[in-house]
Amino acid sequence: MNLIEHLKEDVRFEESLKACMNCGVCTAICPAAEFYDYDPRRICDLVQRGDEEEIEQVLRSDTIWYCGQCMSCKTRCPRGNVPGELISVLRKVSQELGLFRHSEKGRQQVLLMNSVHRNIMEIGYCVYPDRVDPDYHPEQGPIWRWYHEHIADIAPKLGANYHGAGPGALRDISEEDLQEVRKIFEVTGGTEFSEKVKKNS
Amino acid sequence: MKRFWNGYQKAIADDHYFYERSCIRQTFFPGSEAAFLKILREELGKDICDNPHQHTCTGIGYHSDVVPFETTMTVVARLFSLMTECGYRNYVPSCVTSFGVFTEMLAKWEEEPELKEKARQYLWDACRREFEVPDNIAHPSDIIFKFRFDLKPKMKYQLVNRFTGKPLRVVEHIGCHYAKIFTHAGIGNAEFPYVLAGMIEAWGGEVIDYPERRHCCGFGFRQYLVQENRGYSIANTQKKFESMESYEPDFILTNCPGCNMFLDKWQYTIAEMEHKTYDKEGYGIPVLTYEELTGLLLGYDPWSLGLQIHQVQCERLMDKIGIPYNPAEKYCDFTGRRLPSPEKPEFLKV
Numbered sequence: 001m002n003l004i005e006h007l008k009e010d011v012r013f014e015e016s017l018k019a020c021m022n023c024g025v026c027t028a029i030c031p032a033a034e035f036y037d038y039d040p041r042r043i044c045d046l047v048q049r050g051d052e053e054e055i056e057q058v059l060r061s062d063t064i065w066y067c068g069q070c071m072s073c074k075t076r077c078p079r080g081n082v083p084g085e086l087i088s089v090l091r092k093v094s095q096e097l098g099l100f101r102h103s104e105k106g107r108q109q110v111l112l113m114n115s116v117h118r119n120i121m122e123i124g125y126c127v128y129p130d131r132v133d134p135d136y137h138p139e140q141g142p143i144w145r146w147y148h149e150h151i152a153d154i155a156p157k158l159g160a161n162y163h164g165a166g167p168g169a170l171r172d173i174s175e176e177d178l179q180e181v182r183k184i185f186e187v188t189g190g191t192e193f194s195e196k197v198k199k200n201s
Numbered sequence: 202m203k204r205f206w207n208g209y210q211k212a213i214a215d216d217h218y219f220y221e222r223s224c225i226r227q228t229f230f231p232g233s234e235a236a237f238l239k240i241l242r243e244e245l246g247k248d249i250c251d252n253p254h255q256h257t258c259t260g261i262g263y264h265s266d267v268v269p270f271e272t273t274m275t276v277v278a279r280l281f282s283l284m285t286e287c288g289y290r291n292y293v294p295s296c297v298t299s300f301g302v303f304t305e306m307l308a309k310w311e312e313e314p315e316l317k318e319k320a321r322q323y324l325w326d327a328c329r330r331e332f333e334v335p336d337n338i339a340h341p342s343d344i345i346f347k348f349r350f351d352l353k354p355k356m357k358y359q360l361v362n363r364f365t366g367k368p369l370r371v372v373e374h375i376g377c378h379y380a381k382i383f384t385h386a387g388i389g390n391a392e393f394p395y396v397l398a399g400m401i402e403a404w405g406g407e408v409i410d411y412p413e414r415r416h417c418c419g420f421g422f423r424q425y426l427v428q429e430n431r432g433y434s435i436a437n438t439q440k441k442f443e444s445m446e447s448y449e450p451d452f453i454l455t456n457c458p459g460c461n462m463f464l465d466k467w468q469y470t471i472a473e474m475e476h477k478t479y480d481k482e483g484y485g486i487p488v489l490t491y492e493e494l495t496g497l498l499l500g501y502d503p504w505s506l507g508l509q510i511h512q513v514q515c516e517r518l519m520d521k522i523g524i525p526y527n528p529a530e531k532y533c534d535f536t537g538r539r540l541p542s543p544e545k546p547e548f549l550k551v
Binding site: 031032034035036065068070071075105108109120124125127143155157170173183184188189190197 | 222224225226227228231232234235236251252253256257260261264266268269270271272274275276279309323324326327328330377380384391415419420421422423424427428429430432435436440466467469470505506507510511512533535536538543546549
């Protein structure tokens with residue numbers, strides 16, 4: 001398994017890591033680096049060194065799952081690298097090769113497959129109020145519980161078309177449109193990718 | 202000098218927009234999307250298409266790494282094909298994550314034209330559809346910014362404290378994916394983002410500059426979406442609150458629906474967990490979307506804008522501005538029937 005070759009197959013790889021000079025500005029501005037034991041500078045350095053063993057280790061680790069994808073690193077890198085995008089490439093390869101299952105944080109991907117990915121496939125939205133369960137989201141507070149409970153009565157007042165046909169916020173997406181979205185996932189490898197992750201979880 | 206500042210400008214189409222709805226905005230702030238369309242059509246007389254065949258851009262899934270790049274790219278292509286089919290050339294995505302995704306795809310296609318051809322092929326194979334790239338992509342906040350001085354004479358209220366006569370002091374928070382990924386995409390670039398500050402200043406308020414002004418709201422995609430990781434999200438939001446607290450903001454204004462939700466809901470969580478609020482009276486700092494703010498100043502009904510579904514309540518802010526509201530209608534449904542009131546938080550005052 002040549003991991004560098006795998007990484008290069010992703011169209012984003014080349015642009016995400018042109019030449020890192022290890023200045024550490026990305027780490028200085030990174031919200032994940034403040035919260036976790038995480039250092040995007042080290043990730044760039046490690047991938048740049050091209051040591052297969054080290055790359056495999058990082059693909060098996062929790063480290064690549066700490067980034068929050070805010071992309072503040074892109075704005076600041078003096079060399080035009082995008083550590084956040086490099087992380088996406090590493091995560092993709094880690095999932096494709098099944099290496100993510102060696103990491104606790106990596107194994108969380110199945111939860112995202114069973115929520116966000118499933119939502120897209122079933123209803124055509126990443127997020128929808130019916131699927132933001134107040135019991136799973138205590139941080140949303142009592143107001144969310146109230147809205148969640150009475151949404152059918154409140155939504156029209158807010159100009160929304162809750163579960164309606166035609167245009168508008170919160171409308172149901174037609175089966176014909178959903179079929180096209182699902183077909184896109186099939187043709188572009190999105191479906192196969194999710195099945196692979198679920199199988200390896 | 203003039204040329205230097207050109208990099209901080211942004212071309213925004215005048216009219217004929219294709220609107221793309223946001224998963225997050227319509228989930229948490231559906232009234233904002235309705236207000237935006239109303240402002241454009243009724244206040245500004247613009248043409249904006251709300252196409253029923255649209256769907257998610259997959260942005261949340263893309264940045265949570267459950268949707269591959271090629272899939273997101275082709276979903277974007279389908280959305281562009283809907284725009285093309287309706288005869289529009291100006292794309293307006295409601296969500297800041299979507300805005301970032303579209304900007305990313307356009308940049309990638311420009312750098313690697315073969316990728317655009319790949320997207321065309323994928324879309325044809327999957328849907329037998331074709332698309333044109335938009336002439337202009339603008340976030341709805343860009344459009345409100347562009348027409349801020351046209352809207353001002355129509356406004357019934359100004360961002361002035363009617364008790365003191367002083368400008369209201371406002372924290373503005375711009376979603377990271379608005380200009381941090383592709384800096385040219387934002388008004389004022391990533392260095393001097395002016396999209397919300399321009400509205401605040403035009404409408405009589407004062408912008409607060411505080412140390413963590415540009416720090417992420419803390420969403421972090423998988424860092425919030427997976428319950429076990431939410432410490433990341435709340436810790437980063439808390440960092441912003443700690444930094445803005447001493448400036449005593451009257452309210453927070455956002456252009457990203459996710460940021461708006463987190464800045465609102467994490468105040469409740471911090472209050473309940475630590476008995477701490479970031480205003481002096483214990484009510485929290487109200488957080489408004491730019492559509493809600495524009496609608497309020499134009500005199501729209503606050504309960505039709507959806508202010509009642511914010512956890513931090515907005516009445517005290519409306520009192521300061523002098524906006525009238527009927528408390529009896531706050532928890533009524535669309536027929537005017539009174540619904541049971543929501544439970545009160547234990548610590549955060551409402």
